[in-house]
Amino acid sequence: MxxxxxxxxxxxxxxxxxxxxxxxxxxxxxxxxxxxxxxxxxxxxxxxxxxxxxxxxxxxxxxxxxxxxxxxxxxxxxxxxxxxxxxxxxxxxxxxxxxxxxxxxxxxxxxxxxxxxxxxxxxxxxxxxxxxxxxxxxxxxxxxxSTKIFNSVLDVLVREDIDLGREFFRKRMMGCGIQGDEYTFGILMKGLCSTNRIDEGFRLLKLMKSQGFAPNPVIYNTLIHALCRNGKVGRGRSLVNEMDGPNAVTFNVLISAYCKEGDLVRALVMLETCFSCGFVPDVVAITKLVELLCNDGRVMEAAEVLERVERKGGVVDTISYNALIKGFCQLGKVKMGKRVLKEMEGKGCLPNVSTYNLLIAGFCECGKLDEAVDLFREMQMVGISLDYVTYDTLIRGLCSGGRIADGIRILGMMEENGGKMAGRISPYNSIIYGLYRENRLEEAHGFLVKMGRFFPRAVDRSSKILGFCRDGKIEEAKRLYDQMVGEGGVPSALVHMRLIDGLCEEQDVRGAFELMNDMVVNACFPIVVTFNTLIDGFCREGSLGSAASLLEEMVGRGCLPDIGSYRPLIDGFCRRGNLQRAVGLVAEMVEKGVVPDRFIWNSLLLFLNQEGIECKHRLHVNSLLNWICEG
Missing domain, CATH: 1.25.40 (Serine Threonine Protein Phosphatase 5, Tetratricopeptide repeat)
Incomplete structure (x- = not known):
């Protein structure tokens, strides 16, 4: 002993x-x-x-x-x-x-x-x-x-092992004539629920009632929380009917649970019930509800919820406001998000680095780069420490918007600060992506080489992949690429472009298409040259439907097609005898300001010169020519 x-x-x-x-x-x-x-x-x-x-x-x-x-x-x-x-x-x-x-x-x-x-x-x-x-x-x-002493021992045992605690309660406490009190049962309920022994929790609840104890809200809330945590929110909600009166914690648990399940309607109903009972949800539950509303595009309702909570004396913190700002930015209403920033400052709720990062990302996404840079400077003036996300977001936005020189300048500032931001390759890949978007491929390759002093392993692998592609060793290049990604590396846009070109040359268009999807996942949207490579690859293998779908996706994402986008498709439809689709594409390209070249006219003329071509097809082409000339 x-x-x-x-x-x-x-x-x-x-x-x-x-x-x-x-x-x-x-x-x-x-x-x-x-x-x-x-x-x-x-x-x-x-x-x-x-x-x-x-x-x-x-x-x-x-x-x-x-x-x-x-x-x-x-x-x-x-x-x-x-x-x-x-x-x-x-x-x-x-x-x-x-x-x-x-x-x-x-x-x-x-x-x-x-x-x-x-x-x-x-x-x-x-x-x-x-x-x-x-x-x-x-x-x-x-x-x-005393019972208080026994409860303290019980609490220690339950935290360690619920079975040890239950044995102590049965043998020592009840053996000494101590039946326990509401705190005793609260401790046991917490232990059972924390180990997901919910059925035993219900039996304990029944035991309490049989001994004349009226379970308090803490005991009910513990059981309700365990039910919600295990996806039994409806059962937890029904348990509220047994309570003498729910408290604020009850509503916090249920609102949070409905939000976790994505059940916005029931979460809002529970919010109204909470208000009608004279309670105000805590900041955690409210933030979850605001996030759910914003994700559903109901940002103005989210703003109204925060306003009501404040009017009723509830707490709204920076995280809650950040959720609302994020919602406005997702809808492209970045100026509304910035207005929220000013309002929260006026109420004494100070923004943090995440607040500014959300707005900078929002302005970059909308192409309002000057406003993003202004916020970056404002952060420095008000003394908010810039973190890696701040630099990475702004550099990516600037480079995507064609302001590569500004992106390089911000990158230099990041390098000067060093610290935790060192060793992150994403901002450097953003510079390469910016150069790739402007088709400045030689400069992109030069920048990649300079990166070698910071990221020798990544640059060495990228250089080897590019070398394999140049030498036509696409299988080796793809193998090294897969190894790099498998180890958590993020290849640059330059690597993706060269490998896509190589795979299409090897007639592995599906593999090239998967690589393009990888680019999009890494927030590197392909330029027209890369799209054209894939469109041409699909056409050469006879997959005109896939090529046409890719052209539609390209236009839908705001990437303007050029002559190289249309040429292989028009030629492919002409060879298939589908003049209607071919002529439709010619009309579409002319509408977009792309002038057909001689290869496209040759494809149409070769089709029309074939024996057995109906007169109506020739009239169709003549009408197209007249329309182009009149335009």
Whole structure:
């Protein structure tokens, strides 16, 4: 048995010996106002002990206090000392201090002191020793443990092992005639629910009622939360009907659960019920509801929810406002998002780096790069630390918008700051992407080479892939690409472009198409040259439908097709004898300002010169020519 649980016989007059002061305590501690001749209060000494930096300093403070005339230690000062010793796991010294209490105070330690020891042992994972504290109270101090003491031991055991806690409740507590109280059942319910033993939780609820206890909201909320966590939100909602009255926590749990399931209608109904009962949801539940509304495009409703919560005295924090700003940005209403920024500042809720990052991303997405740069500068002026996301977002936005020189300048600022932002390749890939978008491929390759001093492994692999593609060794290039991606690497747009070209040359158009999808996933939208390579590849393998779909997707994403986009499709439809589709594409390209070249006219003329071509086809082409000339 540990020494603490079998203490040596120490005379009541014995005092513990103290070593010399490690941290001399001044006669006028700066944190407490009393003179060298006045006597500090027990509260003063308790505060000094709790704020001590080590167990020895706490002990010295305790001893130092006795030098003041008329000062007497109390249960509170002993508790503070024991609390500090338990925090440093000095349970041997706790035993000695505990033995001094009867002589010093004329009575045994109170329940708060024993509870402090029990909780300290719990934090130290000394659960078995914590159980013996109730025996110690009887054997050494002649004091029967109260329900409060038993509950403290039970709480420690349940945190460690619910089965150990249940055994303690049945054998020790009930064996001593302690039936428990609402806190006892609350502890057991928490243990059962935290281990997802929900059925046993319901049996415990039934036991409480059979013993005449009215389960309090805490017990019901614990069970409701466990049900919701396990996807049984409806069952949790029905349990509310059994409660004498739900509280704010009940509604927080249910609103959050409905939001997690994406059930916006029921979440809003629960919000109205919460308001009608006189409660206001907490900031966590409200933020989840705002996020769900914004994801559904109902941003104005989300703004109204926040406004109502504020009017009713609820808390709305920066994270809640950020969710609303994100919603506005997703709808392209970035100026509304910026207005929210100003409103939250006016209400004393300060924006953080995420607030600005969301707005910078929103302005970049809308092509309003000057506004994004202004926000970047504003962050510096108001003292908000720029993080990696700030730099990465702005560099990507600038390079995607053709302002590569500005992107390189911001990258230089990021390199100067260094720290946690070093070793991130994404901003550098954004520069390459910007050069790729402008078809400045030689410059992109030169920049890739310069990156070698920061990312030698990534650049070496990229260079090898490009070399394999140049030499026609596409299989080796693809294998190295897959290895790079498999290890978490993100190849640049230049690598994707060359590999797509190579795969199409090898007639692996499907593989090239998958690579293009990888580009889009990595926020690198292909330029017209890459689209044309794939369109031509699909046409050469006879997949005209796939080529036409790719052309539609290209236009739908805002990438303007050129003559190379239409030429293979028109030729393919002519060879298939589908003049209507071919002529339709010619009309479409002319509408977009793309002038047909001689290859396209040759395709049409070759089709018309074939034997057996109906006259109406020739008339169709003549009408097209007249329309083009008139235009």
């Amino acid at each position: 540990p020494a603490f649980l079998n203490p040596p016989k120490i005379p009541l007059s014995t005092t513990f010996h103290l070593r010399p002061l490690l941290f001399p305590i001044p006669s006028k501690p700066s944190i407490i106002s009393f003179s060298s001749t006045s006597t500090p209060t027990p509260e003063d000494i308790s505060h000094l002990i709790v704020t001590a930096h080590s167990p020895s300093q706490a002990l010295q403070t305790f001893k130092w206090a006795t030098h003041f005339p008329n000062f007497h230690h109390t249960q509170a000062t002993f508790k503070s000392l024991i609390q500090k010793l338990c925090a440093f796991r000095r349970f041997d010294t706790v035993q000695t201090v505990l033995n001094q209490i009867p002589a010093s105070l004329g009575g045994p330690p109170d329940d708060d002191i024993f509870i402090t020891i029990i909780r300290g042992m719990g934090r130290a994972r000394m659960t078995r020793q914590a159980i013996q504290i109730s025996n110690l109270m009887v054997s050494q101090f002649g004091k029967n443990p």
